[in-house]
Amino acid sequence: VGREALVQIDRERFEVHAVSRRPLAAAPEGIAWHAIDLLDARETAALVADVAPTHLLHLAWEAGRSDYRTAPRNLDWLAAGVLLARAFREHGGVRAVYAGTCAEYQPASSLYAACKVAVAATVAEYARTAGWQFAWGRIFWPYGPGSASRRLVPYVIERLLVGEVAHCSPGSQQRDFIHVADVASALISLLDSNIEGPVDVGSGEGTPVRSVVEWIANDMQREDLVHFDGPEPPADEPDVGHARSSELRSLGWKCRPLHEGLAQTISWYRERMPV
């Protein structure tokens, strides 16, 4: 999401400073890069003091590993998120957008969800009390270039590209899938708006997981390699329906059709395949 946001953000309107632990291999031009560890409160406060940003888009968390729902590291990101808000405001920040998750609709489902809820609630209350603006984008089920291989869409594409069987769950559960570039444009739209509080970031439509898999197989003409014999989704995977996207759409935000986004994602993986 961060990579996409850097490509899309209007660098004429904003002086853009990006932060990550490691410098990005292919950073867009005209962006100031800062390689720091956001889990280090002192480093973070020093950078915020130095840059004194007016706007903040905070995406950092660790949700890539398979144990991300229960990892104690979620507590570190909770602490980092609230301390970042504190430093941001104290150095003149006026508006922040943080990345949340649809898992918050089931806050008791995991440590991940509980920590996200905690950041959302406390930073929103801080903003209200201290007179600055805060919005919180609850991201639904992102897919697209560069996502972790254990996720459904890249898993199926990668298996089919190498001619191996993809084992999928029966897939009757519905998910609101959203292309990572549409997540980025949604968060940028929010950053440039006056909307405060939690906002769903999703297409607004639920699609059965099975349909997504079948569509990928059909596009790649490898229906033979998809077996719906895999395990059911994890019991702690939140089942939260689809996003209410009207608030984002009121900002002029648009979301590509699922088929278009999947086709683009397949092309991206195909081009990166070792020959």
Next chain:
Amino acid sequence: VGREALVQIDRERFEVHAVSRRPLAAAPEGIAWHAIDLLDARETAALVADVAPTHLLHLAWEAGRSDYRTAPRNLDWLAAGVLLARAFREHGGVRAVYAGTCAEYQPASSLYAACKVAVAATVAEYARTAGWQFAWGRIFWPYGPGSASRRLVPYVIERLLVGEVAHCSPGSQQRDFIHVADVASALISLLDSNIEGPVDVGSGEGTPVRSVVEWIANDMQREDLVHFDGPEPPADEPDVGHARSSELRSLGWKCRPLHEGLAQTISWYRERMPV
């Protein structure tokens, strides 16, 4: 509460290590004292690694100043509380009790309440996930020796001791007052139990604020100095009824009668008056 806990805790059963920013003037004997800043995550983690406590009673927060409900410092204590839990567990901790507040019953009432709720929810989920025990004592309205002068009980006592008028609100609101020594014994009982999750720490009875003031004035024989012409309590002061004390009482915990606790508190202030 911390001072009382150090006096009461069984130093035969526990090897006691106490932590505060400044060493305590009159620390009970047989206690190892550590002067560190719990808001410094590195210092805190280093101390936890060094001591490797099995049990943890975490009371630190800043609720003494008049702006404590909205102070951004609440976010720092939120971060410190979750990072302390993380360090505690990683160095072998098995059971922790944290101090919460009855203000959590109105979590949207203040940044203070929101941050306390956030610690309670996330550390409880962490304990559940990682297999250790966590209890959370929601302290009602403590009074007793050493509390901040802006609070009702010490304010009235101090005014009457110097022969000046105490201006009080009409005082129809009911509060569950609990002596600070009973708060300490409740938290120690919890630490030594198997109870998990939130537990009310209060007497179990609500008393109109006006009655408390009248009782103090009567005991001090200065009814003439109490004027019920002060401002109403702050609109953001939570109005949460009284504690459900059955869980604590099931542990054998007892709470002194309000009149007895107030008389003891008056004596304490009287002895400390400049002659």
